[in-house]
Amino acid sequence: MSAPDLLPLLPEAAPETVCAIHRGRAITRRELLAQVAALATRLPAGRPLLNLCNDRYLFAIGLLAAISRGATSLLPNATAPENIAALHADWPELLCLSDDADAPFGLPWLQVRTEALPVDAPAPLPVIPATQRVACVFTSGSTGRPQPHAKHFGPLFRNARTGAQRLWQTAGGACAVLGTVPFQHMYGLESTVLLPLFGGGILCGERPFFPADVATALDALPAPRLLVTTPFHLRTLLDAGLPMPKLGALLSATAPLPAELAIRAEQALAAPMLEIYGSTETGQVATRAPAQETDWLPFAGIHLEQEGDFTFASGAHVEGRIALGDLIERLPDARFRLVGRHADMINIAGKRSSLAYLNHILCAIPGVRDGAFCLPGNDADALAPQRLAAFVVAPGMKAEAIRTALRQRVDAVFLPRPVVLLDALPRNATGKLTATALAGLISAHIEDAG
Known part of the structure; x- marks a missing residue:
C-alpha cells in the first residue's frame, strides 16, 4: 500500500503535547497513545464493537483502539433494548465496550477503565489505511429499521482537519473542546471527539448539561475554549444568566439556529458563533456565522449539483454522491441558502x-x-x-x-x-x-x- 493510502492515527505532535483533559487531569499524547495501545491488545482483531462508554475520553480511547485493531465501531441512533437486540442479531459477534461496572444488555463486554491502562509506556503511532472502515453510524430509516452508514478513516480524518482549520481561525487558535451533545451521534462524534483529536485541539472528557456544570467544566479548560452545543441547549444556557469563562467560539448544529439567538449568544458570551451544516450521510460540509449571514460556505472541495428539486453533494471527504435532505438555493459565489427540508414542506x-x-x-x-x-x-x-x-x-x-x-x-x-x-x-x-x-x-x- 502506498504512503498516500496510509494516514497516522493522530497528527504529528510532540509526546508531551496535551491532547485531552480527563477528570481534571491533563493527558499527554504519550499517555493517550500508551492507553490506546494497551486497550488494543485486549481487543480481538476485526471483531465489531459497540462502544457504550459514557465518558467521552474513555469512548475516544475505545474508538482509537478499535481503529488500531481494524475493528468497526457501531454507533446506534438509540440504545433502547429492542435497538440493541436488533443490532446484535445483525452482528452476532458483537463485543461491547463500556465504562459501567455491569455488562450492558447482557452482551459480551469489556470494561474500559483508565486505572487499568498505563500512563507512560512508550507506544508507536499506528498508521491506518485511508480506506479502512472504522465506524458504522445508524440513522432512523423510513421503515422504522435503523439504516447503517459506513464511515472510513481517510474521509473522517480529512474532514476533521478541514473543519479545524475553519474553527481554529475563528476562535484564534486550536481549542479545548467541550460539548453538551452526545458523542455517539454524528455531530457529537465529529465535533467533540474527532475535531480535537485529529485537528490538534484538546478533548474534554466531561459532558455537562446544566448551565452551572457547563460553566464549571469550561473554567477547568485552557483557553481558547470551544463550546459545542445545540440551539435548545444554548437557549437554556443563556436563560440561566450565569457568568461564563471566556470562550474562543461557539458551535451549533442539529437544528436551525435563529439569528436572534446567535446574536444574543455572541453578546452574552463575547464570542463568535458558528453553525455547522451536514448530515450523517455526508459528514460536515459547510459553516456560516448566523449572527451576520444567512448563507452557507462549503468546505474546500465540496461540490453541489442540482437535479430538479434535489441537491447532491460530492467531493472532498464525502463518500460518493449523496442526495441532501434539504431544499437548497445555490448562489453564484459557491455559497448556498437553505429553503427547508424536503420532509418538512407542506401545502395547505x-x-x-x-x-x-x-x-x-x-x-x-x-x-x-x-x-x-x-x-x-x-x-x-x-x-x-x-x-x-x-x-x-x-x-x-x-x-x-x-x-x-x-x-x-x-x-x-x-x-x-x-x-x-x-x-x-x-x-x-x-x-x-x-x-x-x-x-x-x-x-x-x-x-x-x-
Whole structure:
C-alpha cells in the first residue's frame, strides 16, 4: 500500500503535547497513545464493537483502539433494548465496550477503565489505511429499521482537519473542546471527539448539561475554549444568566439556529458563533456565522449539483454522491441558502411553507421558550381540510395570545388549531424532537381530544 493510502492515527505532535483533559487531569499524547495501545491488545482483531462508554475520553480511547485493531465501531441512533437486540442479531459477534461496572444488555463486554491502562509506556503511532472502515453510524430509516452508514478513516480524518482549520481561525487558535451533545451521534462524534483529536485541539472528557456544570467544566479548560452545543441547549444556557469563562467560539448544529439567538449568544458570551451544516450521510460540509449571514460556505472541495428539486453533494471527504435532505438555493459565489427540508414542506390550500420555517417564527415570539408545528393526519376523512397544530412551551401565555402573535407573521392558513401548551417538549439528547416523540404528542393531546 502506498504512503498516500496510509494516514497516522493522530497528527504529528510532540509526546508531551496535551491532547485531552480527563477528570481534571491533563493527558499527554504519550499517555493517550500508551492507553490506546494497551486497550488494543485486549481487543480481538476485526471483531465489531459497540462502544457504550459514557465518558467521552474513555469512548475516544475505545474508538482509537478499535481503529488500531481494524475493528468497526457501531454507533446506534438509540440504545433502547429492542435497538440493541436488533443490532446484535445483525452482528452476532458483537463485543461491547463500556465504562459501567455491569455488562450492558447482557452482551459480551469489556470494561474500559483508565486505572487499568498505563500512563507512560512508550507506544508507536499506528498508521491506518485511508480506506479502512472504522465506524458504522445508524440513522432512523423510513421503515422504522435503523439504516447503517459506513464511515472510513481517510474521509473522517480529512474532514476533521478541514473543519479545524475553519474553527481554529475563528476562535484564534486550536481549542479545548467541550460539548453538551452526545458523542455517539454524528455531530457529537465529529465535533467533540474527532475535531480535537485529529485537528490538534484538546478533548474534554466531561459532558455537562446544566448551565452551572457547563460553566464549571469550561473554567477547568485552557483557553481558547470551544463550546459545542445545540440551539435548545444554548437557549437554556443563556436563560440561566450565569457568568461564563471566556470562550474562543461557539458551535451549533442539529437544528436551525435563529439569528436572534446567535446574536444574543455572541453578546452574552463575547464570542463568535458558528453553525455547522451536514448530515450523517455526508459528514460536515459547510459553516456560516448566523449572527451576520444567512448563507452557507462549503468546505474546500465540496461540490453541489442540482437535479430538479434535489441537491447532491460530492467531493472532498464525502463518500460518493449523496442526495441532501434539504431544499437548497445555490448562489453564484459557491455559497448556498437553505429553503427547508424536503420532509418538512407542506401545502395547505395551495400555499407552501416548511415546518422548520414555521417553528422558527413560533419560537421567535417573545415569551415562547420552545415550540413545534405539526400536521396531524386525517386518515378518518381524506377529504377533510388539513389543519396545522402546534405544541408550545410558553409559561404564563394563553393559546390565543400565541395565535394572535402568529397572525401578524404568517398566512392565516398556517395558523395552528389547536395550540397545545406544555411544560416541556420531549426532546432527545441532541435537542431534537423526533418523529416518534411528535407522534406521541399528537396521539396524547390531539387525536384523543378529537
